[in-house]
Amino acid sequence: MFLHNFKYELLSSLRTKDMIFWLMIFPIILGTLFKIAFADIYEKTTAFSSIPTAVVEVQENEIFHSVIETLEEEEDPLLSVTYTDEEDALKLLQSGEVEGIIYLDGTLSLTVAEEGMEETILKSFVEQYTVQNKIIIDTAASAQDPTQAKAVIAALSEEISTCTDIPLTDGNPDNMVQYFYNLIAMVALYGAITGLHVTINAQANLSALGARKTCSPTPKSVSLTAGLLGSYLIQTLCMVICVTFIAFILKVNLGSRLPLVYLAAILGGITGVSLGFFVGALNLFRVELKMGISIAVIMLLCFLSGLMVGNMKAIIAQKMPWFNKINPAAVISDSFYCLNIDSGYDRFIQKIITMLIISVTFTALGVLVTRRKKYASL
Amino acid sequence: MQVFNAFIKVLKKKLPGSIIYVVVFLVIAFPMAMNTANDVDIFEADRLSICIFDEDDTKESRALSACIGKNHDLVELENNRNAITDALYYETVDYVLIINKGYSKRLADTQEQKLFSSYHMHDSYGTVFMEQFLNEYVSAVRAHIAGGAELFAAIQSTEEALSQETKVTYANFLHDDTNTDYPTNFSYFFQYMPYILISVLMHSLCPVLLAMNRKDIRFRTNCSSVKPNAYMVQIFAGSTFFIIGIWTIFIIAGLFMYGGLYQGKAWLAVLNSFLFALVSAAITIFISSFEPSQNFINLMTQVIGLGMSFLCGIFVPQSLLGDGVLAAARFLPAYWYVRANDMLAGKEVYDGTQFAAFLAIEAAFAVVLALLTLLIRRLKYSGANLLKVRF
Numbered sequence: 001m002f003l004h005n006f007k008y009e010l011l012s013s014l015r016t017k018d019m020i021f022w023l024m025i026f027p028i029i030l031g032t033l034f035k036i037a038f039a040d041i042y043e044k045t046t047a048f049s050s051i052p053t054a055v056v057e058v059q060e061n062e063i064f065h066s067v068i069e070t071l072e073e074e075e076d077p078l079l080s081v082t083y084t085d086e087e088d089a090l091k092l093l094q095s096g097e098v099e100g101i102i103y104l105d106g107t108l109s110l111t112v113a114e115e116g117m118e119e120t121i122l123k124s125f126v127e128q129y130t131v132q133n134k135i136i137i138d139t140a141a142s143a144q145d146p147t148q149a150k151a152v153i154a155a156l157s158e159e160i161s162t163c164t165d166i167p168l169t170d171g172n173p174d175n176m177v178q179y180f181y182n183l184i185a186m187v188a189l190y191g192a193i194t195g196l197h198v199t200i201n202a203q204a205n206l207s208a209l210g211a212r213k214t215c216s217p218t219p220k221s222v223s224l225t226a227g228l229l230g231s232y233l234i235q236t237l238c239m240v241i242c243v244t245f246i247a248f249i250l251k252v253n254l255g256s257r258l259p260l261v262y263l264a265a266i267l268g269g270i271t272g273v274s275l276g277f278f279v280g281a282l283n284l285f286r287v288e289l290k291m292g293i294s295i296a297v298i299m300l301l302c303f304l305s306g307l308m309v310g311n312m313k314a315i316i317a318q319k320m321p322w323f324n325k326i327n328p329a330a331v332i333s334d335s336f337y338c339l340n341i342d343s344g345y346d347r348f349i350q351k352i353i354t355m356l357i358i359s360v361t362f363t364a365l366g367v368l369v370t371r372r373k374k375y376a377s378l
Numbered sequence: 379m380q381v382f383n384a385f386i387k388v389l390k391k392k393l394p395g396s397i398i399y400v401v402v403f404l405v406i407a408f409p410m411a412m413n414t415a416n417d418v419d420i421f422e423a424d425r426l427s428i429c430i431f432d433e434d435d436t437k438e439s440r441a442l443s444a445c446i447g448k449n450h451d452l453v454e455l456e457n458n459r460n461a462i463t464d465a466l467y468y469e470t471v472d473y474v475l476i477i478n479k480g481y482s483k484r485l486a487d488t489q490e491q492k493l494f495s496s497y498h499m500h501d502s503y504g505t506v507f508m509e510q511f512l513n514e515y516v517s518a519v520r521a522h523i524a525g526g527a528e529l530f531a532a533i534q535s536t537e538e539a540l541s542q543e544t545k546v547t548y549a550n551f552l553h554d555d556t557n558t559d560y561p562t563n564f565s566y567f568f569q570y571m572p573y574i575l576i577s578v579l580m581h582s583l584c585p586v587l588l589a590m591n592r593k594d595i596r597f598r599t600n601c602s603s604v605k606p607n608a609y610m611v612q613i614f615a616g617s618t619f620f621i622i623g624i625w626t627i628f629i630i631a632g633l634f635m636y637g638g639l640y641q642g643k644a645w646l647a648v649l650n651s652f653l654f655a656l657v658s659a660a661i662t663i664f665i666s667s668f669e670p671s672q673n674f675i676n677l678m679t680q681v682i683g684l685g686m687s688f689l690c691g692i693f694v695p696q697s698l699l700g701d702g703v704l705a706a707a708r709f710l711p712a713y714w715y716v717r718a719n720d721m722l723a724g725k726e727v728y729d730g731t732q733f734a735a736f737l738a739i740e741a742a743f744a745v746v747l748a749l750l751t752l753l754i755r756r757l758k759y760s761g762a763n764l765l766k767v768r769f
Contacts, residue, residue, distance in 0.1 A: 017673045021673055021676065021677055025677065026680060029680060029685070030680075033684055033685060034688070036688060036689060036700075037688040037689070037693065037694045037703070039700060039703075040698060040699070040700050041694065044698050046469075046500070046503070047500060047501060047502065048501045048502055048503050048506045076501070078506065090549060093549050094549065094727065096697070101549075108544065109544065109546075109547070110544060110545075110546045110547070112421065112546055112547075112549070113549050114548075115421060116424065117424050117503040117504065117507065118503065119421070119424075119546070120424040120507065121503060121506065121507050121510070123421070123423055123544055123546055124423075124507060124511065124514075125510070127540075127542065127543065127544045128510070128514050130544060131514070131518065131539045131540055131542065132517075132518075132521075134542065135518055135521050135522065135525075135535075135539055136521075138539075139521065139522065139524075139526075145526075148524065148526055151524035151525070152521045152525045154524070155488070155520040155523075155524040156517055156518075156521045158520075160516060160517055160520075161490065161513065162490050162493045162509075162512050162513055162516045163475075163494040163495065163496050163513075164492065164494070165498035166476075166495050166498060167498050168459070168462065168463045168466065168497050168499050169499065173467065173499045173500040175468060175469065178468075311468050311470065313468065314464070314468035314469075314470045317464070317468075341463055341467060342460075347460065
């Protein structure tokens, strides 16, 4: 009897168009759009690359030339310089091919098209040159010993590196990937739709199928267990499709521990199903309303986890850090983040345990609400 | 008016969903658009969020922290690797600097090694900028020491030298004075509007058109005394009433965000949005002419709404999208809407002829979609097809 129920739970789930759409097609569409839109953002806005700059020499400046040559010999040069006349420089600036124009006259001046980090670095570069000139002039004027002036120039000319980097991660630092973490979390929580169907199909006051099941000789424990396990299996399939599509078709770098990403995604899916199972068991609303409320709540949880606004989770972490620890969407997406960024497993295990606790709690509550229900009249 | 009344009656049932879309959009748009601080002429350098762990804690190290704090925002973080990693990953902090113990002594001895450490996530612009600043700072202090100054005097002279600012000018092709009519922040309100217009119209209008076009209702209407042309005019009037109603709500809400009656270029943005409302309506009527199921409408709403928003630069600026994406986006109306809006907001050089061309392309999309809809309806509901349905 268990296998019979289990088989038909699988079949009916696979024939539910809502489920196919929200759990399989929608994530594929959204994932593809994320990939198209976010593919170049990290490279263009966050990761450093040489700043294209036009230089207009109103007056020839040998020292500046040598500074630029030295700069360009470096492995990752600060600037990528094009020497040109003013007219062409403005054309380059207008078309966005350069970020700014440095004018070499008696002094250095800068023209930009907009504000931004690249422009700020250019300003700082021009100022650095001006500051060094001022220091040389000031110290030369005040120095009593002529060798001091030479020492000043030597100190300013020396290439120094004052800062040692402490690497934080070997993972993928591209924070645009967190949109995909949240997408997987959203699919996992949409498992609530399958979970809802389990209780709706088991309760006589909610569906005709439920009424038929209630008067059948199959014990409720058997049909509910079969329904739940069938939903877990279907959700697992959806999660595997989702992660595979993101990792192998869209080729998003989810880190080096992909098997654990699958594990976390599957567990997230089970959390989603459990959530839906509990909401479905409540005797509070109509079926359509339950479905609407579930999707709205899931979207809100995903919004607070950063599905629509990338740094929302960080904002919540500053204002209400406790909420990220209990928001299932944040917990699921954090598990992927921890796998990618952390070298150890401490935080990942915490997230997995949280997912297990949420799943067990909602399943137990769902069973408690559903058990021993009798229908004298419908 | 019977068809029109029936249309409005069905529409009323679909309104709650639309109202949710409209309210959520306005709630999100208000704070964005109200922040209209617009600085046209004065260049302001980006301020980084920097966390400093001062392990040296001497007057020299405190002087450096204060010097950094003049141009950047100093933030506090828990000195814990996970907290630092999270802050750098989510960019709540741009740079985490450690002033190493023994900093002042090494600086006095003009040693450059082990002065600072920084937690490193990746080579970002912020990291490069700060490392450049720290090297410049130390270099300047060493130069002053080489010139015979004492350590603290050298630090003070360095701070004085660093406080000079280079004047940065804007190339005048983007920053003209007329841009004050349509501030950049306010332009985001119009930038996001296409997503909401498409979502609301497809979510509400499609089911209404489908209901009015349901086989049994269509047959009943066909055999009634209402002439086909009168029927179409009333359906068209009902749709127009709804489209203009929704669009007017946005435009009136925009007046509050703008702080009064629209001026200059803002009126062109209103015209641009009106044309896009027509395009959205044309898309909706075109989709509904295929008589799709509710599931298919849901799918198409997401595909068209999100697809156009991501591909055409509504959610992500066009300047950040790849060339291939933009080449494909040219075949979508929202691309031209965003180009026009960017031009008004000063992100592109304003050219009246080009702007008019963008509007003409949007209008052309609406006209082509309307013609296609008429063609499909003619093919679908021609006498032969109706007979097929009857038998």
